[in-house]
Amino acid sequence: MTETHLTAPVDERSKGALADSGLRLSLVDPADAAALDAWIIADFRGFHGRRPTEEVLEEARGNFGGRRTTAVYDDGVSTPVGTVNSWVAPLTVPGGAALEAWAISSVTVAPTHRRRGIATALLGAELRTAHALGVPAAILTVSESTIYGRWGFGPATFATGWSIDAKRVRWAGAPTPGRLSFTTPEEYRETGYAVLAETMASRAGEIGLEPYLADRLIGPLKGDEDGDRRLLVRYDSPEGRPEGFVSYVVRGGEEDFSRHVVEVGYLAAATDAALTALWRFLLELDLVAEVKAWTRGVDEPVQLLVQDIRGARLTSVQDHLWVRILDVPATLTSRRYESDGDLVLEVTDELGFAGGRYRVIVEDGEARVESTADAPDVTLPVESLGSVYLGHDLARGLALAGRIHGDADALDRLFRTAVPPRLSTWF
Numbered sequence: 001m002t003e004t005h006l007t008a009p010v011d012e013r014s015k016g017a018l019a020d021s022g023l024r025l026s027l028v029d030p031a032d033a034a035a036l037d038a039w040i041i042a043d044f045r046g047f048h049g050r051r052p053t054e055e056v057l058e059e060a061r062g063n064f065g066g067r068r069t070t071a072v073y074d075d076g077v078s079t080p081v082g083t084v085n086s087w088v089a090p091l092t093v094p095g096g097a098a099l100e101a102w103a104i105s106s107v108t109v110a111p112t113h114r115r116r117g118i119a120t121a122l123l124g125a126e127l128r129t130a131h132a133l134g135v136p137a138a139i140l141t142v143s144e145s146t147i148y149g150r151w152g153f154g155p156a157t158f159a160t161g162w163s164i165d166a167k168r169v170r171w172a173g174a175p176t177p178g179r180l181s182f183t184t185p186e187e188y189r190e191t192g193y194a195v196l197a198e199t200m201a202s203r204a205g206e207i208g209l210e211p212y213l214a215d216r217l218i219g220p221l222k223g224d225e226d227g228d229r230r231l232l233v234r235y236d237s238p239e240g241r242p243e244g245f246v247s248y249v250v251r252g253g254e255e256d257f258s259r260h261v262v263e264v265g266y267l268a269a270a271t272d273a274a275l276t277a278l279w280r281f282l283l284e285l286d287l288v289a290e291v292k293a294w295t296r297g298v299d300e301p302v303q304l305l306v307q308d309i310r311g312a313r314l315t316s317v318q319d320h321l322w323v324r325i326l327d328v329p330a331t332l333t334s335r336r337y338e339s340d341g342d343l344v345l346e347v348t349d350e351l352g353f354a355g356g357r358y359r360v361i362v363e364d365g366e367a368r369v370e371s372t373a374d375a376p377d378v379t380l381p382v383e384s385l386g387s388v389y390l391g392h393d394l395a396r397g398l399a400l401a402g403r404i405h406g407d408a409d410a411l412d413r414l415f416r417t418a419v420p421p422r423l424s425t426w427f
């Protein structure tokens with residue numbers, strides 16, 4: 001039987017390193033409810049979440065069944081002192097293909113055991129396992145931007161936050177035909193999966209979502225404090241085709257009933273018509289003073305959709321998806337390019353997965369990648385290659401920071417895409 005992320009054995013090197021510190025690295029059997037519950041409790045605690053109720057645990061056990069779940073145990077301590085899980089997710093790359101990527105989540109180390117190398121062992125194990133299985137890249141979204149560079153990850157997409165003064169802005173976008181209607185997660189789930197799949201496939205940087213990640217966007221999970229306040233509105237084209245939805249919560253209004261605040265949970269739009277219609281719906285809600293949204297793209301057009309541009313304020317821009325390339329030829333040939341070119345890249349990789357000198361020849365938007373001994377045009381660490389891989393315009397800044405050497409402009413021309421990559425959710 002071919003090994004998969006679920007069946008590959010635990011990484012011997014990390015197991016040995018942890019054993020030297022009296023700790024035990026082990027996979028959690030998804031059928032072992034008690035072990036999985038203890039892992040979930042440790043995971044929630046690691047992110048300062050509340051202790052999960054029985055109902056939340058039951059749901060989470062189902063959600064994590066398809067993931068490789070790894071724990072570090074300090075024998076005698078009832079919950080794991082380290083957690084991580086992983087699965088293989090389709091990452092949309094420029095041109096629209098799906099690259100198999102090793103998605104990593106739930107990296108936690110108990111505060112009682114921090115800074116003893118547990119995360120180092122966990123991340124090393126993940127990367128070696130992914131590499132051994134032939135998965136060409138690893139991806140994650142991060143709690144802090146200071147953690148993952150050391151393991152060869154580079155920030156590859158950025159996410160924006162918005163605050164829109166709903167009393168100030170007036171719709172200035174195109175007409176929005178099509179139909180909006182309230183729905184419920186139960187009623188909409190299957191349709192919502194399809195809309196999400198289309199949305200995710202339409203932009204580099206998005207990932208195909210497991211049912212759990214999709215459910216989280218369509219409707220509340222158990223234990224969601226806002227579960228009974230969350231509203232769901234669908235958009236269907238004039239022809240009746242489902243193309244988008246928005247979930248949101250309305251708060252406030254206590255002081256002044258005409259000044260509620262709308263918090264957008266998620267806005268999915270497979271088409272521009274869905275995007276504009278859903279923004280318009282949010283901005284024109286009565287009794288609302290402010291609309292807040294997060295995890296939008298760096299090219300979110302909302303300012304251009306209203307008359308008073310300053311009524312739509314960008315409140316945050318932050319690194320979001322981080323990419324770790326494990327196989328340079330496989331990743332570079334899977335995406336498309338918007339101009340042709342020929343570049344020799346010297347990639348350095350301290351962890352030894354992806355280092356080497358590669359000639360990248362792009363013709364008609366498709367790349368061939370060959371090992372070469374020719375002089376490099378560009379020398380860069382693997383994390384910088386991860387940063388430019390999905391098309392973001394980061395090459396110049398990385399060159400200024402000394403993290404790309406050589407002809408960064410040529411690298412930029414070859415790798416950058418007209419539409420920047422985006423990841424619109426967390427995982």
Ligand SMILES: CC(=O)SCCNC(=O)CCNC(=O)[C@H](O)C(C)(C)COP(=O)(O)OP(=O)(O)OC[C@H]1O[C@@H](n2cnc3c(N)ncnc32)[C@H](O)[C@@H]1OP(=O)(O)O
Pocket residue numbers: 046047104105106107108109110113114115116117118119120121140141142143144146147150
């Ligand atoms: C994909 C995700 O899941 S993102 C979520 C990450 N998890 C969290 O934010 C939860 C709270 N934090 C934690 O659980 C832990 O602090 C972790 C997982 C971030 C780090 O675990 P530790 O076992 O303490 O890390 P470890 O001892 O292996 O440290 C490795 C190196 O990273 C550094 N490091 C660890 N955490 C951080 C941090 N938050 N910021 C900066 N550097 C860090 C260490 O100083 C060490 O550096 P060195 O090799 O130069 O000495």
